[in-house]
Amino acid sequence: MSDDATAFVPGHITGFFSAHPDDDPAIAGSRGAGVTLSHGVTVTVEPAAETVVTLDGETITIDPVSGVLQKLGVTASVDAESELPLGSGFGVSGAVALGTALAANSAFSCGHSENELVTMAHEAEVTAGTGLGDVVAQARGGMPIRVEPGGPDHGRMDGIPARPHIEYVTFGGLSTADILGGDTTTLTAAGETALDALVERPTVDRFLSESRRFARDANLLTDRVETAIEDVRDAGGNAAMAMLGETVFAVGTGLSDAGYDPERCRVHPAGATLQSD
């Protein structure tokens, strides 16, 4: 048994998606597109007699993390440090789950492959109802397009070949579980339309315009989000809403130019990765 191990997982903002539930959590997932962020979650795993999970120093229960440790058959101390808020559309729960899988596999010398670890985290996230597509996107990095839903053995990914700077502001959270647990027919129809349009021309501009159309058509816009997006557009920029949170993201200096005080980061080039020794 080795010492502790640490993994970094980028945050992930989904711009639009369609939900594709399935009894098998490795097949269930979402289609859609998003952007991974240089801001993310650093997860350190150390073997321990009993599992304790902390997020930014506070003890917390994150169901997908429990699910991953159970699949690996280990108990551990899991310490997550996040640059991003939980429950606001940044994929933090998926990030902690995937970081736990990568770091625990290393700390316990489990000998799994990357696809196996991504599958475990994806299944745990789907089973917990906290997300459908963040984990596979975070494993990939860049600006991922989920062409077909599901874990690495079932889904199919592509990407937008661009690496713009990203700004974001968060006004509050939205419950992924509530929205995914309700009627997703309208949302899924809007997501499929957006994906068709993006695949036809996979550029940053198209991604943002389809994300805006999706938020409107799926009735997910809140007043504060709508105002911020309009302010950015009025200032000549390009912004959209993060699924699922009261969060607005913009490329370049879109939010700053509109007078907001946003966080700033880059598109993350890599996917989730163990830290070098």
Added chain:
Amino acid sequence: MSDDATAFVPGHITGFFSAHPDDDPAIAGSRGAGVTLSHGVTVTVEPAAETVVTLDGETITIDPVSGVLQKLGVTASVDAESELPLGSGFGVSGAVALGTALAANSAFSCGHSENELVTMAHEAEVTAGTGLGDVVAQARGGMPIRVEPGGPDHGRMDGIPARPHIEYVTFGGLSTADILGGDTTTLTAAGETALDALVERPTVDRFLSESRRFARDANLLTDRVETAIEDVRDAGGNAAMAMLGETVFAVGTGLSDAGYDPERCRVHPAGATLQSD
């Protein structure tokens, strides 16, 4: 039409492989495993009336690069700066081709997806006979396992979840085209055996031991390479041969510990990526 654009592509050392030719270059490829390097190739593309390619300041013809530009239907000035030697098993020709695809797509606003660009570079490399699996590995990053051969629409990738430091020494080149153009039956059988063993336990140790077995069974070891690998092993380290070059790579400080004066780098976490604006 935009300005110039720049992409970085990691070097890629293949440890073992099996060759899977096909009349369709998108289906042709190799199965096997390797390691992508933080040392790589930076490619800048600028629209130009006539195509001129330079590598480290010298004008050069690289067939896969011509192939990529032809597929994109553009003429351009392509300037590649490489930290790695050409023809020594680091996937430099694949790196220049893939970097050209990414940077040209951006410079000319072609609007292709990442998979489409990887496919173009993979096809151009296969058609030129300069490689079978470097491009898809370089697009992925990390320690890629090519589970099924071919471009992104046909192949399947996995990875070893580890990010060790890497050292390497190069004694000279071997011709990929000569070896791939000859009888690859023995080589392919050895590669398949190695892949089965790695997939069963995808760890760094297993990757290196199977790479050594492959080089021996495929009769590719040269005296200098064999001696260096033995020296590293005698000093308690772990090393193997790069396919295809007279190059030895080791994890951690394996070559330094054995008295060599190697280049040092890390496993590259990301795949090939456009530089941020």
